[in-house]
Amino acid sequence: MEILRTVLPFTFLLIVVAPFLGNYIYKVLDGQKHFMLPIFGKPEKVIYKLSSVNFSESMDFKKYCLALLTFHFFGFVILFILLSTQRWLPFNPQHVDNMNWHTALNTSISFVTNTNWQSYAGETGLSYFSQMIGLTVQNFVSAATGIAVFAALVRGITGQTVQSIGNFWVDLTRSVLYILLPLSIIWAVLLAGEGVVQNINPYTEAITLEGVTQIIPQGPAASQIAIKQLGTNGGGFFNTNSAHPLENPTPFSNFLELFAILLIPVSLTFTYSKMVKSPGQGRVLFAVMSILFLSGLAISLYSEYQPSEIWGNLSYMEGKETRNGIAGSVLWSEVTTAASSGSVNTMHDSLSPLSGMVAMVNMMIGEVIFGGVGAGMYSMIIFVILTVFIAGLMVGRTPEFLGKKIEAFEIKMCMLAVLAPAIVILIFSAIACCIPAGLSGLNNTGPHGLSEILYAFGSTAGNNGSSFAGLNVHSIFYNILTAVGMLIGRFGVIIPVLAIAGNLGQKKITPVSQGTFRTDNWLFGGLLIAIILIVGGLTFFPVLSLGPVAEHFLLQNGILF
């Protein structure tokens, strides 16, 4: 009952709203007329005028890539300087000190790459200035970058012998102004109405009923949380993210935030259909993602409601909030790891073993189950191309995807995009398991210790950002290693994706014939699921069986560490 009550309305509302938003996003990316133009059309022109970049140029793969990397590099430098000097900057009523270099480095990379991994506590480690000018801004632009890369890839796929895959600056600006900003304004106001703090006052001192002093933190939280959820960023304003009552105070705010995570990623499957002018293409991806999502959710719920003798059949409330309950917490953990959000309303470290595993698997298979804003779609299309290729090999046909021949170059790039994050997860975890600097951060021992490390690199490489927060990552070792992981996990995918876009764009479109392998039916959907699971399964099954799977059986047999 509790489960149905929590899950059904959520999924139903998503399915109703997503096609409309998907259609709207298509219009924005395609440069068509839409109802937001009269409001934000002026600011768009002003932004173009004020910046010294060329907005009318049509970029080929290399130029697009260069623009993107330059933009991120400057974003990183500005954020790094902000965090390292926040003590001397305005909007700092709590006199928060400067961040040390390695935490600042980690945090700036984390927010620039849409990971939002946090190795600091927001309420004690950041000034309002850093939160607003630093993090809120990156929340917007890193999400917009995801949408831009997705748009570029699809233009490459649909373009007929073209060099251009669009203009990065235009894609970025339009995604921010017409998609993310309007939604964020609505969400921020609704959240503030539920009790999420939104002010720039100093913290309030309270004398409790028992006469103890308690500090009530304040800050411009609602505005940041809105985009944190909508942009699948996930970096909390406070340390405990959306488990914090000031960040997520009521059942309705919980619903709003949860809904916001999946809203744009789900809508983009419909945008995709529109862009490739074939409704089946997006529908099949939507179906595949939904099946994977619901299977994960089912395993997760099963594990969480499975009583164990050792805990005397108690429901597992450790790390969960009363107002969210078990089902509400598990649903969030599935949503936040499927989409690469990483915001949490429960502490994942204390989830039951298999729920923790589902969260890890969601991140490890490359954040393709709806995934990050834009990022989920372009990572999924990589798997689609792989599937087309493998299916083509099996039946002995030249692999074709939407009329484009898939050749050696595309497959090389696909493999790069699939392997880069996998290498980070496995090799970096292995390093952390072998040296004292890695092991000293552990909060739990036994198989769960391995899970903590594995989760950390799964989350950073998948640009998710949630964590098994018991692992102490405030060390130079973890700050540097996870930062490198985030960079590889983000750009190790984006650059190959753009290369594929550029290369496919130059090819001719072969008309559909009887012999064409269809990519919009159930057969293809089934194949796609198989490929995703086999690639993910073969790569990660051994290590997962040592971590969460082992832990599950130990728990059932009452063996603790």
Added chain:
Amino acid sequence: MILLLGIIYPLFITGIAQVCFHDKSNGSLVKKNGVVIGSALIGQQFDNKAYFTSRPSASGYNTLPSGASNLSLTSKKLQEQIIQRKKEFIAVNKLPSDQVVPSEMLFASGSGLDPHISPQAALLQVERIAEARHFSSEQKQKLKQLIENNTEKPLWNWLGETKMNVLLLNLQLDGIK
């Protein structure tokens, strides 16, 4: 872009929030005789026997920063904590030793600031509080009524859990004459 997203947008939202939801956007502060005694959203620790107890908190209801235990279900340390908390809860409320204690009173919350407990957890504490406050049977009836009045059902019967706010409950508890 930085100007728009980093300054104009957050301050614009701040403006709207301050005008439309002044109390809520400033932390839903609760005042008693003009003094701020806490936030309706943030839990507090209650050690006094005459008050309802909040959930266990890994951070001791410290807000700077918020935090959880992050212990796994295969942690011996967690098991020891649960056994200890159960013993204490049963002892302090003078309950029979085989009493089932609601799990939110044994497991620590995610934020360490969870303001809520379940109505069952509150009902188990009634006898203790009545005794500590030397309540007559009439006052005890009022106390039970208070729990009922403070029980928050799921929103529109589908969103969220059945729960009650410990701070607001204790505040009204002081008002029982």
